[in-house]
Amino acid sequence: MKKSYEMDMCNGPLLGKLLVFSLPLMLSGILQLLFNAADIVVVGKFSGSQALAAVGSTGALINLFVNVFIGFSIGTNVLVAHYFGAKDKKNVYETVHTSILLGVIGGVILIGAGLAFAKPMLELMATPEDVLGQAALYIRIYFIGMPAMLVYNFGAAILRAIGDTQRPLYYLLIAGVVNVILNLIFVIGLKMGVAGVALATVISQVISAVLILRCLIRTDGMYRLNMRELRLYKGKLIRIVQIGLPAGLQGAVFSISNMLIQSSINSFGSIVMAGNTAASNIEGFVYTSMNAVYQTALSFTSQNMGGGKKERIPKIMIQCLIIVFVVGAVLGNLAYLFATQLLGIYSSDPEVIRYGIERMKMICQLYFLCGMMDVMVGMLRGLGYSVMPMLVSLAGACGLRVLWIFTIFQWKHTLFILFLSYAITWTVTLVAHMICFAVVWKRKKGMQGAKLSSDIE
16 A cells, blocks of 8 residues: 555644654754755865865855745745645646746756856955855855755645655655765865865755655646646746745845854954854754744644634644744754864864854854744744735844844944844744734634635635
8 A cells, every 4th residue: 555645734633743744854954954064074174174164154145045936935835735725636736837847947047146146245245265266166066956956945845735744854865865975075085175065965956856856746646746737827826926935035135134144253254254154054953953843834824724724723833832942942952062072073173163162152042032933934924924924024033133233243343242133133023923923813713714715816
């Protein structure tokens, strides 16, 4: 008997399903981070601290370019989950085919953007001269893999929407092993430096994209993909953009604020940059685990909206907030507790480790606030609201952070003050999102199931 990977999110006990759904997502996110972690560890150990700083300094810039299209995959997740909950085969089919083609087109656009704007943007970020050339080379090679990256992300969004978080995990495991092996061959064996780690990442992304396309093509479910029938269905494209663009713009503006922070860190020199790079990478494992709960809240809320099961939505919110608090508090504090050992994986330079610990002391212990903030965003997007959480996040987490950099940080130019901006902006934005949800839910409460379904149309 063929195993079913689909999940009915609209019936039965919630907690078990939330955990079964979110745990493979956590592992998938960790594997995706291992792509970059393998790059950073190998290049830091075998190509020096300048190469480590070069690879690490590209993260905010890469996210600036990529986040708009990753936001569109959130639109795909919401739509497919909604239609799947409503058992609407035709609209699932149209959303799937529109999404995969959108991923290919977006990837091609990003190749051009990466090749054209990598060096000018790095210069704008005040990237030191001894790092600039290698950082630009890394980005240009990395962006060649953008079509594969986006196809994988749209395909994974489709599978998440129907409750399948297991197969994307298997595909990333295969691609991750290939990435690590190629890193060792290209960097240690062929002495290719940053070009080698970028090329290894591109090849691994292609593998994960091919595997997820094969899965969608061979399925018997209503989300089956026919490559010959790829097209942009106007209505679905508009809805994906309406839901996904605010999320993507939010991610892009977040990247701009992070670029400002990266520029501020750059002003302290390449040793501080290297310590920040290593610490950020470790924190990323905590963040991606919390982000899995955000995606869980998004998918469960969307499918229950489509199925007209509005009474389950407050339970989804409460249980997801509890889960993300536990995940963020436990993993964040464990990361800080073992900071010296973890940072030692990335660099043996005691100064790099010292600056990494300084960042982790401020970020890791309160990281659960960021996770709770994201869960509330997922709840609002799952209800069909995308502009509202975008505006709140931009004003709170981004606008306040930028204001902090140009005022408080200028007054007291220390790393402590710079990193303090994270905890303050997370707290303010979390409270604002909770108020928004309370207002929205009060309005939704009186609506009938049919009215709930019309929000996506």
